[in-house]
Amino acid sequence: MPGDHPDPTVIKIGDTYWASATSAEWGAVFPLFSSKNLLDWELVGHVFPDKLPDWAGSNFWAPEFYQENGRTYIYYTARKKGGMLCVAVASADHPAGPYHDHGPLVGQEAGSIDGFAIPDEHGDLYLIWKEDGNSCYQETPIWAQRLNDERTALIGEATELFTNDVRWEGPLVEGSALVRHNGWFYMFYAGNSCCGKGCQYATGVARSRALLGPWEKYAQNPILDSNDTWKCPGHGTVTELDGRWFLLHHAYFKQSHEFVGRQGLLSEFTWNAEGWPEFVRRSPQAPPLTDLGRLHVADEFEGSRLGLEWQWPINQQPATAVANGQLHLSAEPSRLGAVVARRTHTATYKAATTLDFAALPADTFAGLAAVGDPYNALALMAGNGQLQVWHLKSGKQQCLTSIFVEPCATLTLRLEVWGGQRYRFAYSTDGATWQPIPTESFAVNGTYLPPWDRGVRLALVAQGEAEATATFHNFILRNQR
Structure with missing residues (x-):
């Protein structure tokens, strides 16, 4: 298992x-x-x-x-x-x-x-x-x-x-x-x-x-x-x-x-x-494990509800709707916001998601995160015409970097991690050409993420007022050695 x-x-x-x-x-x-x-x-x-x-x-x-x-x-x-x-x-x-x-x-x-x-x-x-x-x-x-x-x-x-x-x-x-x-x-x-x-x-x-x-x-x-x-x-x-x-x-x-x-x-x-x-x-x-390919995830949100493999922090089950190949995730205002997550299978991987960027309501941020628990995470978040890398540690949120992005309908976000410790982020406006997100060092340190009794999850997140919604088109996770 x-x-x-x-x-x-x-x-x-x-x-x-x-x-x-x-x-x-x-x-x-x-x-x-x-x-x-x-x-x-x-x-x-x-x-x-x-x-x-x-x-x-x-x-x-x-x-x-x-x-x-x-x-x-x-x-x-x-x-x-x-x-x-x-x-x-x-x-x-x-x-x-x-x-x-x-x-x-x-x-x-x-x-x-x-x-x-x-x-x-x-x-x-x-x-x-x-x-x-x-x-x-x-x-x-x-x-x-x-x-x-x-x-x-x-x-x-x-x-x-x-x-x-x-x-x-x-x-x-x-x-x-x-x-x-x-x-x-x-x-x-x-x-x-x-x-x-x-x-x-x-x-x-x-x-x-x-x-x-x-x-x-x-x-x-x-x-x-x-x-x-x-x-x-x-x-x-x-x-x-x-x-x-x-x-x-x-x-x-x-x-x-x-x-x-x-x-x-x-x-x-x-x-x-x-x-x-x-x-x-x-x-x-x-x-x-040798056949890591069978554990790759490519969820295009077919059907009418999230698959059974998706998780959320207990007592914080978010409101979701799946229709027409899209996941609609209702935002939450606290810390990282609303979270739906998948287990990881290796400590080195790439993950990506495409979201509706232009349609995000004002002061609503949505993106892709590596989550230890609701108090400890690293996230690449889009909102207010910007991309931001968030560092959440012991419940305290810090924006490590912020860049403005040219207006576009959809935005693809990518997270890469090596050995569970070194994180790097990038984005694409066309799904093919990637732009790295600059940070103070080459990679952000995620050693602090796992709780003593749990592994890291990869999550889609939405932070904002409760009536706001973020729309995701896919979730992709590729395991590597």
């Missing part, structure tokens, strides 16, 4: 595999993918495509499927508005939705994350989750508690299964995913720091005859660790195909690391003579 897809989960229902992943602070929330072979995935929808659950405000992390009696459940993490991280649940009559949210199940003072549902040895369904103690410099117990018959509330008492007490685990254990094999419960879990330049994530495993323990951690942990291609592999879910066992997990590609984010990988494992899972060379064997 190339691009920013952390904490992936997978389940087989009938003859179809279903997958999802963390969406964090980007909507739509929790993508839904389907596949027949674990390799070719189609994005078919989202758990929360438009409206967020009323109780939740941010941190939409770690969805996990559970299926029972024809009903599909998603146990997920989100932050209560003004409060703590919670594990919650939504359900649907079909894996593709629509999903009905049932609200939070548990929210401890330190926070509760990474819920996973599994029946115990007696057939009673339990929720497994992590207490987020590392957020307040405490240990991170993994808990288990029984679910009610409706699978929408916890009953009885919670039982602690284990915590981070081995050196490699560092400040935490999290991301539990369980499977039962040959009379054992196996818990694949992640340890140490997950994200960003200094990540040290790896995957361990523990096992127990009974779900509530006692649990034994494998002496050879971590069983999945970094190599020269992939960094910080962890937080995955186990699945089978034709008798072969796989973990769908995330990792950073070394060459792009935090600029693209944590990507979904499928790693095969076998069971050794002692009954423990083993990965070849204890590291992901997925090769680097």
